[in-house]
Amino acid sequence: MGKYLARRILTTIPVLVGISFIVFALVSFAPGDSISLMLSNETVNVENVAKLKAELGLDRPWYVQYVSYMGKLVKGDMGRSVQFNRPVAEMIGEKIGNTFKLTIFSCLVSLCIAIPLGVLAAARRRSIFDYSATAIALVGVSMPSFYLGLLLILFFGLRLGWLPIRGLPTYDSTFLKQIRYLILPSITLGSSMAGILTRLTRATMIEALGQDFARTARAKGQSEMGVLFKHAFPNAFLPILTTFGMQFGSLLGGAVIIETIFSLPGLGMLAMNAVKFRDLPLIQGTVLVFAVCFVAVMLIVDILYVFIDPRIRYD
Amino acid sequence: MKKRKTIFSGTPRLLKVFARHKLGIVGLIALSAFIMIAVFAPVLVRFDPYTMDLEHAFVPAGSGGHLLGTDNFGRDTLSRLAYGARISLLIGIVVVTLAAVVGTILGLLSGYYGGWVDFTVMRLVEVFYSFPFLILVIAVMAILGPSIFNVMWVLGLVHWPSYARLVRGQVLSLRNIEYIQAAKTTGCGDARIIFRHIMPNTITPIIVQATLGIPGAILSSAALGFLGFGVQQPTPEWGSMVNEGKDYILLNSDMILWPGLCIFLVVLSFNFIGDALRDTLDPRLSKQLK
């Protein structure tokens, strides 16, 4: 067990290094860089920008800069943003809370829709629940997130005025108020995952309910509810968990669009602006944080998998 | 030797099963409609999608021959939607083809040879999987410049891992089957084994994956268009049309409603077909598509 864990964690390292290398090379070879962008500003102070360039070591060849960056990173120093001259770690720290709130809330919304709906659909085959579950699932998967977001804004925000259309209220607000602001963005972000998980839950539950152990339980006198929750669901749980972990990555990726539409200042927007400005340390920082989150979730899912089903072993 | 079963044997039976999936049929019909519109767009539409008519901006649906009205530049919405269909469908198909080809080749090699090849390919898969995809795409688009070609190959780059994993899984389970072993002992070359014996058995899941992958590619390219990367104005692309319409949402919501609806309907059709296909070809297949 411990060996498996250790091996699993170790394999994430080359992945993260690979990602940081690709990003670094990509931005270094890109046309345009942060310094020339500063210089294109008419009012720029040319001397001081040249000094800044030297200070940040931006005049060194890219591979030297990469090694230097990685060296600092291992010590926990993510560098300073070129654009704002602030520590990258600080800037990410400010934004990550928002992205987390959005992501977790979206996951909750998805799960709260998907699991009950999927279970109900499996329990009542060919009923109205079954068909509506499938319909909702298909809509969720097929609807472009930005379209759904705009539609929700249009109807619930503008026409009806029920819900706020911004992601966050002003900064000194209560937790409850924040939830109200997160409703529309979370539904938008979570819709696709909700669709996938609903179908998956339904499918795995149907399969589990048809298995021998379920029939045995029924024969032994278990109530339908008991069969559902004590026997079928635990078996269906694993594939749901795995898929959830995999979908989490696309959730993080989709956060950028949601943040743009709903004016939610999070990591996605920070990353996009950093790309726009070729702010290499900031780009690296945000990409790595995203990647680490994703990898961590996958790791947790894999570990839970092993714990829950001791029959499974990494091949 | 017994006649080898290919996926094409038993086709008439399969078609009958497919036909029982009502949703699948609906999806097929809808998709065919879109494809027809896309292919015959120049003949079907009355107005040129690029011609501006500034005097007639935001004309409501139905007036002046504009079945769906006009946009902020006075361009006919229906024409732009029709031409947009060409772009979205083209991108979807090309991206998936590219991803499937690259993914299959790497998956075959990885599964068959194992060892270092497998290790490298799998790490590559994880790297691409873990990349916050949108950021990768945005970075590349920003750097290389927005164009339909760049959209296609960048999205292909993002989607190949799932095919590689799928194929690798298939290869691993097939590798030790008897006739493969037999082929090896009779001195069959690796390439021959891979392409004549293993690959045909992987085609079915690849096709299903591809059918389900096209809607994803269409959604991704629309998202890029919406963010301002991807296909540029004045070329009509559904995602960028929604982006343009966003500015006018308080004045006229039509501009975002129609293109978004088109994206939704096309993707939905593909999903209907994909579902039906998956259930038809092999109900047990759904387990292998992880």
Add this chain to the structure above:
Amino acid sequence: MFRKTFSAIILTALLLGGSTAAFGATPRSGGTLKIAASSLQSLQLYKTAANDITDSQSVIFDTLFILSKDDFKPIPSLAEGWTNPDPLTWVFSIKKGVLFHDDNPVFPKGTRREVTADDVVYSIEFMQKTSTAYTLGPITGVKALDRYTVEITTKTPQPFLVNDPNRLCRMCIIPKEAIDKLGEDGFAKHPIGSGAYKFKSFSPDSGLLLVKNAFYRLPVYLDAVEFVVIPDPLAQSIALQSGEIDVIKHLFNLEMADSFEKNPKFNVVKSGGGSYRGLGFNTTVAPYSSPAVRKALSMLLDIDTAYKAIIGDHGERAYGQVPPWVPFGYDRSLKDLWSYDPAQGLKILAANGFKDQDGDGFLDLNGKPFKIEIKTLAGSQVKALTILATQLREKGINASVLTQDTAVWADDLLKGNTTVFFDYSFAGTTGFHSLFHGSMIGAANTHFYNNPEVNKLLDEALTKVKFDELSSLWKKAQRLVFKDTVGIPLYFEYSYAVASKKVVDFVPPWGGLTLVSTENNVWLNK
């Protein structure tokens, strides 16, 4: 004698009565003014020219002078006045009794720390040392002549030092102790100045809260000013309509201006300034190296129709680069250089080798297919450029607009990897020089234009500190540049602020946001 006094009393009464009638209600104290900002990442001075950051800084800090809302001429703020003993020397005398904010980590509550000439000297030197986004120009020396007088010497005459919104106008007065104690990073997290409102709290990219500085040298009415970060312009408009915010200081979607104007709950305030929108040519690349070709292309454009379709009357046609709000150099007579004459334009092009040889409906150049790709940034100008590209297509030129990522656009411009591009400049005073002076090649002169005659006129103009002398030289240079059609001015876009009716006396920012001054003082009429 009685009559004289009586008349005097009547006169005074009339005047007083008239004046109160004219000025309406008396200002009331209290309330928090909520202003929308698109982005507010950091409060570090001089690192970025982003308006939201500089606007909020101009509320916290004092500057020596501000730009008058009527004609953008500099009027005293912290400084009482200034003189030029000679063209290379500026002497500023500052007001007495101005205090830095108290009740912060550097000055405990109750501290009376007066702003002196030494502080001004320190602040100028700080700006020279740390500023990347702004430059003061070639300053050779700064020193305090006495407790309230500062002398600045420059290498060459600098008429723009006080007349440009981006030079000395941006210099914020800061206390040395704060930088020493908090460091630059720490000071950015808790800025201390002597402005009308003092720093209370900051949540990067979320909000900034400033509270009343009771010791300010002018009366301050608002209890607090809050900058609320709302990145999306649409969301800003909606927040304004719902009352979540009170002011949008720069309306990005001009389409919304009309609907706000019709709405009795809001005031649309037109700023004195705006932006310049034009096309530029890379004059080193054929066929754009030929002035005749450039002129011919300009004749194919119906600029009036194009810009009016996008912004209506929220702007005006530009015939030159210098905008009407710059106090010198604006020249309406340049109108005679431009005409919409497609027939003539096509004739000139034909004489220069343009002919449709492959029959595709588009002109080819010397047998090869000819394309124009107008490179631009994203922004409101893209719509106008799209219309112009369509106009060119209708005339037979295969034109298209390429919206580029900002960094790529800037890079292409600097490297000369361009042909026709969107000419971007701050429509301040130095714009024309930056865009067209030979010495600016490799920086802002992305046309790679080097005309010795123009250079000479501009150099001479820069030695004149008085505007009327400067103006005639400036105009001559402008005429030369546009006779050569180095660029095609399109339009000036006005800038608007929108405020709810209860906000009184709000002035759209220019060279900084001024909430309290001798010209205006914002208060809330609830």
